[in-house]
Amino acid sequence: xxxxxxxxxxxxxxxxxxxxxxxxxxxxxxxxxxxxxxxxxxxxxxxxxxxxxxxxxxxxxxxxxxxxxxxxxxxxxxxxxxxxxxxxxxxxxxxxxxxxxxxxxxxxxxxxxxxxxxxxxxxxxxxxxxxxxxxxxxxxxxxxxxxxxxxxxxxxxxxxxxxxxxxxxxxxxxxxxxxxxxxxxxxxxxxxxxxxxxxxxxxxxxxxxxxxxxxxxxxxxxxxxxxxxxxxxxxxxxxxxxxxxxxxxxxxxxxxxxxxxxxxxxxxxxxxxxxxxxxxxxxxxxxxxxxxxxxxxxxxxxxxxxxxxxxxxxxxxxxxxxxxxxxxxxxxxxxxxxxxxxxxxxxxxxxxxxxxxxxxxxxxxxxxxxxxxxxxxxxxxxxxxxxxxx
Numbered sequence: 001x002x003x004x005x006x007x008x009x010x011x012x013x014x015x016x017x018x019x020x021x022x023x024x025x026x027x028x029x030x031x032x033x034x035x036x037x038x039x040x041x042x043x044x045x046x047x048x049x050x051x052x053x054x055x056x057x058x059x060x061x062x063x064x065x066x067x068x069x070x071x072x073x074x075x076x077x078x079x080x081x082x083x084x085x086x087x088x089x090x091x092x093x094x095x096x097x098x099x100x101x102x103x104x105x106x107x108x109x110x111x112x113x114x115x116x117x118x119x120x121x122x123x124x125x126x127x128x129x130x131x132x133x134x135x136x137x138x139x140x141x142x143x144x145x146x147x148x149x150x151x152x153x154x155x156x157x158x159x160x161x162x163x164x165x166x167x168x169x170x171x172x173x174x175x176x177x178x179x180x181x182x183x184x185x186x187x188x189x190x191x192x193x194x195x196x197x198x199x200x201x202x203x204x205x206x207x208x209x210x211x212x213x214x215x216x217x218x219x220x221x222x223x224x225x226x227x228x229x230x231x232x233x234x235x236x237x238x239x240x241x242x243x244x245x246x247x248x249x250x251x252x253x254x255x256x257x258x259x260x261x262x263x264x265x266x267x268x269x270x271x272x273x274x275x276x277x278x279x280x281x282x283x284x285x286x287x288x289x290x291x292x293x294x295x296x297x298x299x300x301x302x303x304x305x306x307x308x309x310x311x312x313x314x315x316x317x318x319x320x321x322x323x324x325x326x327x328x329x330x331x332x333x334x335x336x337x338x339x340x341x342x343x344x345x346x347x348x349x350x351x352x353x354x355x356x357x358x359x360x361x362x363x364x365x366x367x368x369x370x371x372x373x374x375x376x377x378x379x380x381x382x383x384x385x386x387x388x389x390x
Contacts, residue, residue, distance in 0.1 A: 001060065003241045005114055007047045021069045021191045024198050025125055026050040026230045027223070028190055029065070030252045031202065034209035034280060042252045044234040047111065054120055061120035064111045066104060069127045069191050076131040082124065085150055087133050095153050101161040105182060112178035113162045121181045127191035130184065141179050154179060199223060210280040211390070212261060225260045263287055264297055267304035274308030275315070282307065282386045289385060292346035299349050303382050310379030317370065325368050332359060333380040337388070340381075347385070352378065 022045070029052055030042045041053035052063040070077075079085040084099030084106060100106050108122035130138070133150075140148035146155065158175045159166060170178070190198040203219045206212055214222060229252065238249050247253075258265050263283045271279035286307065287300045318326060336355055340347060356374050363369040363377075 001115070001118055002043065002046065002051065002062070003243050003246055005047070006241070021127070022049045022067045023227055023230045023234070024190050025065065025067045025188070026234070026252075027226045028198075028202060028205060030226065030230065030257065031205045031209060033252070033254050033257055034206065036209075036254075036280070040253065043246060043250045044230055044252065046238075046246065046250045048108070048122075061118055062111075062115060063120050064108060064122045065125055066108055066123070067125045067191065068104060071193070073128060073192070076129050077126065077134060078131050079133050079137070079150065082130070082134060083137075083150070083154070085153060087150075092149055092153050095157065097157045097160045100154070100157055106161060108182065109158075109178060110162060110165065112181050113165045119181060121183050123183045123185055125185040125188055125191070127188055129186050138182075138184060141182065144176075144180070146176055146179075151179070202226070206261075210261075210284070211278060212263075212281055212284045222260055226257075229256060229260065258283075264300050264304070266297075266301045270301065270304045270308050274311050276308070276311065278386075278390070281390070285386050285389050286382055289345060289347045290349065293348040295349060303349070303378065306375050306379030307382040307386070308379070310376050310383050313372070313376055313379075314383075321370060329363065329368060329372070330380070330384070332362070333377065334384050337381055337384045341385075352381065356381070 026042060026044050026049070029039075029050060032039045032052070033042065038054045038056045039052055040055045043051040043053065048064045049067045050065050052065065054061045054063065079087045082103060082105050084101070084103030085095055089095060101110075104124060108124060111122050112119045137148050137150045140146060140151050146152070155172060155175050158178070159169045190201050199220065202223050203214055206214060206219070206222075233250050233252055236249065238245055254268075255265055258268055258280070261280075261284065263280060264287055267283040267287060268279050271282050276282050283300075283304060286303055290300050290303060314326075336359060340352060340355065356377055359377055360369065360372070360374055363372065
């Protein structure tokens with residue numbers, strides 16, 4: 001749907017490298033995709049500084065972000081700077097419709113009209129705070145009161161601001177609904193000057209959403225790659241707006257993030273399809289453990305499939321097989337894991353061949369094999385590995 005409307009302008013795509021705050025903010029928003037919930041895309045410098053796409057049972061909706069920073073940390077945004085409203089005017093009828101339309105918030109409100117029900121919200125994000133009269137206006141709107149004199153001005157001028165985009169004038173309630181989509185995120189730490197704030201916050205966000213724990217040097221490399229990705233997705237004018245061109249030139253998806261985190265997409269997909277709620281973490285643990293011993297992508301994907309098959313086997317049989325037997329099998333797999341990792345954290349798949357086959361023979365002799373085989377037990381091995389590192 002983004003491709004069906006022409007952006008207000010794209011000049012920022014040619015000069016985006018100057019706006020490090022916008023890059024950092026879009027990068028942080030992109031990490032939310034790792035959470036695996038409703039956010040599935042971030043579009044860079046398209047229609048606004050960036051756009052977050054939400055995908056749920058109701059379909060797609062968009063959150064439009066405008067990022068503005070101020071060098072003076074003690075400055076507070078004023079009504080005039082944000083809304084184009086003069087706070088000292090006694091006669092509110094003299095407020096300028098054009099200035100409201102051309103203001104930061106006016107440009108954000110345009111999305112509530114152009115994208116209508118597909119606009120989830122519009123967000124003004126900044127590194128400083130708002131003045132008191134701005135806070136009072138926002139409180140009035142958020143509370144659904146609309147009694148503030150500036151709220152009344154915004155309602156009365158709304159149709160005039162967007163007369164070119166509105167076919168039929170909106171009712172007061174329809175305008176209030178759109179005004180209620182305005183959100184503010186102030187005093188954002190990673191938008192402040194210097195690099196000290198961004199790296200630890202981004203690293204924490206990676207861990208929060210994926211539980212992938214990164215070493216300091218590793219996190220720095222990954223975050224640099226993420227910022228480079230955002231800059232790349234924010235550069236150059238998209239000459240022909242199509243769904244494919246937007247995805248290619250402006251969109252960031254889970255595939256991009258997995259690539260940056262050096263996690264196999266196929267391994268992740270296998271684990272996700274198998275019902276692993278922490279598929280990113282599981283794939284990361286399996287991949288890092290195997291690659292430390294020189295394993296390639298095929299081995300990683302194979303072991304991930306084995307883990308998925310083991311998880312499915314456990315879910316299918318946990319109410320069929322006696323609890324004692326299931327615990328006994330798991331205990332023997334844990335012992336195999338302990339024996340295999342005594343020399344370090346890496347796992348050599350070739351060296352697991354004999355111990356796995358030996359375990360098959362022992363379970364067969366004990367009449368505990370059921371329908372297990374070497375591949376399922378290998379999957380159980382990696383399932384216990386992931387649990388141990390969780």
